Amino acid sequence: MKIFLDTANIAEIKKGLAYGIIDGVTTNPSLIAKEQQEFIPLIKEITATIPGPVSVEVTASQPEEMIAQAERYAAIAANVVIKVPINLEGLQVVKVLAGRGVKTNVTLIFSPSQALLAAKAGATYVSPFVGRIDDISGDGMALVEDIALIYDNYDIATEIIVASVRHPLHFVQAARIGADVATIPFATLAQLLNHPLTASGMERFLKDWHKVKS
Numbered sequence: 001m002k003i004f005l006d007t008a009n010i011a012e013i014k015k016g017l018a019y020g021i022i023d024g025v026t027t028n029p030s031l032i033a034k035e036q037q038e039f040i041p042l043i044k045e046i047t048a049t050i051p052g053p054v055s056v057e058v059t060a061s062q063p064e065e066m067i068a069q070a071e072r073y074a075a076i077a078a079n080v081v082i083k084v085p086i087n088l089e090g091l092q093v094v095k096v097l098a099g100r101g102v103k104t105n106v107t108l109i110f111s112p113s114q115a116l117l118a119a120k121a122g123a124t125y126v127s128p129f130v131g132r133i134d135d136i137s138g139d140g141m142a143l144v145e146d147i148a149l150i151y152d153n154y155d156i157a158t159e160i161i162v163a164s165v166r167h168p169l170h171f172v173q174a175a176r177i178g179a180d181v182a183t184i185p186f187a188t189l190a191q192l193l194n195h196p197l198t199a200s201g202m203e204r205f206l207k208d209w210h211k212v213k214s
């Protein structure tokens with residue numbers, strides 16, 4: 001499973017890269033706003049920092065404007081992936097961009113039918129938001145299972161990015177299902193390694209090591 005960082009923070013991306021486990025980055029308007037920086041220079045810096053795919057979201061609502069934004073963002077770097085919301089306008093945009101060889105990540109996916117239509121329009125990735133479904137007492141991972149099954153039924157090449165990840169269990173469940181990608185916040189990345197037996201084991205080894213004559 002590929003791991004993307006769900007962040008627009010350069011320091012977090014650099015740290016993730018140094019750990020050797022980060023394959024790409026996903027951003028959204030909220031994550032960009034958090035950085036309080038100019039948008040285009042920030043995207044330039046992110047795409048120059050990480051060689052893998054970097055999702056950048058369009059914010060216009062009409063297809064022509066969305067396509068114009070997408071073209072502008074795609075021109076920033078070869079690793080830009082255009083994030084498009086799932087609706088009828090979004091589908092048109094995905095079709096046009098796919099025809100022009102621009103990669104897309106269809107976002108705000110909350111149902112299997114949305115994921116199937118996004119794939120038919122030519123999406124490179126779809127992003128089901130598992131945490132936001134769990135937040136309203138739904139089952140986010142059941143959606144991922146459904147999408148994986150449907151894509152498998154029809155040999156669909158669109159990749160599933162498990163997004164809105166809230167905790168390590170989402171990550172493990174995504175891997176069990178065989179999702180192509182999990183995009184995770186930096187805080188969750190550190191949590192993935194936490195285990196009390198690892199911590200106490202290291203403590204015990206260190207204590208015993210101090211008893212060894214050198």
Ligand code: G3P
Pocket residue numbers: 006026027028129131132163164165183
């Ligand atoms: O990048 C989109 C997604 O991961 C958002 O997550 O935590 O705002 O639901 P969240």
